[in-house]
Amino acid sequence: MHLVKIRVMPNISYISLRKIQQAERNSSTLTRIDKNFYRDVSTFLSDLNNRLIEEKSPKKQILIREELQRIEKVINSIYEQREKKILIAAMTKSRGGDPNIKNILEEEKKLFEEVYNLLISTKRYIIGGKTELEKGEIEIEKEEAKVKEDIKIEENIEKGDEGLKEETLEEFVESKKTSKVNLEEKYSREANTNPVVRILEDVPSFVGLNKKTYHLKKGDIVSLPLDIYDALINRGVAKPISSKLIKKPDEN
Structure with missing residues (x-):
């Protein structure tokens, strides 16, 4: 007869496990069990499995x-009952309660803490999430605006406009708008004696009789000397219009 050496676990047996199972069923809180309970049952199951493997008799x-199946069933029952109590305790604490967890084991504390933290963070996200997201979006917009302002200021400093360093982005934009209006008024005054046309297609650069080089692009609205006006109209690349907003043609 082949003998199998089995490690004896003094606190673990089918009978002792059944007692723990019954005690957990009859208590609404965690019962007191040995601090090494999970380690001991793991070793106990491992020994039984080894015994099964080494046994030659069918x-x-x-x-x-x-026997192994009966013991595994009892152990699972003990764990699931304690697990349920831990989940209820975590929920109770998340709602401001003070659950009795004095008999919780070290391995079970991790479950309790993680469930509690998850309940708290989920509640904050669902109930207060929208407000937090809105605050986050506002902060992002502020940062983006600041970055754009810094980039614009740096670009203008490189161009020699040192005065912009102390301007805000709004002041910079407003000053550019004013400059644009002034230029349009200037061009309008200078060109109001010449006919106005809309350029229908890109025109290769050319030099007019006034010795100026013109760079006309599709969509431009420009005031041109009469000789250039006639030439472009005859070629079908320009259309006469009447407009108060006149763009001075690109010229050298």
Whole structure:
């Protein structure tokens, strides 16, 4: 007969496990069990599995397998009952309560803390999430505006406009708008004696009789000397219009 050496676990047996199972069923809080309970049952199950593997007798294998299944069922029942109590305790604490967890084991504390933290963070996200997101979006917009302002100021400093360093972005934009209006008025005064046309397609650069080089692009609205006006109209690349907003043609 082949003998299998089995490690004896003084606190673990089918009978002792059944007692723990019954106690957990009859209590609304965690019962007191040995601090090494999970480690001991793990070792106990490992020994039974080794015994099953090493046993040569088919009949004994059946008996060991049945014993193993019964014990695993009881252990799972104990764990699930304690797990349920831990989840309820975490929920109670998340709602401001003070659950009794004095008999919780070290391995179970991690479950309790993670569930509690998850409940708290989820509640904050669902109930207060929209407000927090809105605050975050406002901060992002502020940062983006600041970055744009810094970039614009740097660009103008490189161009020699040192005075912009102390201007705000709004002041810079407003000053550019004013400059644009002034230029349009200037061009309008200078060109109001010449006919106005809309350029229908890009025109290759050319030099007019006034010795100026013109760079006309599709969509431009410009005031041109009469000789250039006639030439472009005849070629079908310009259309006469009447407009108060006159753009001075690109010229050298």
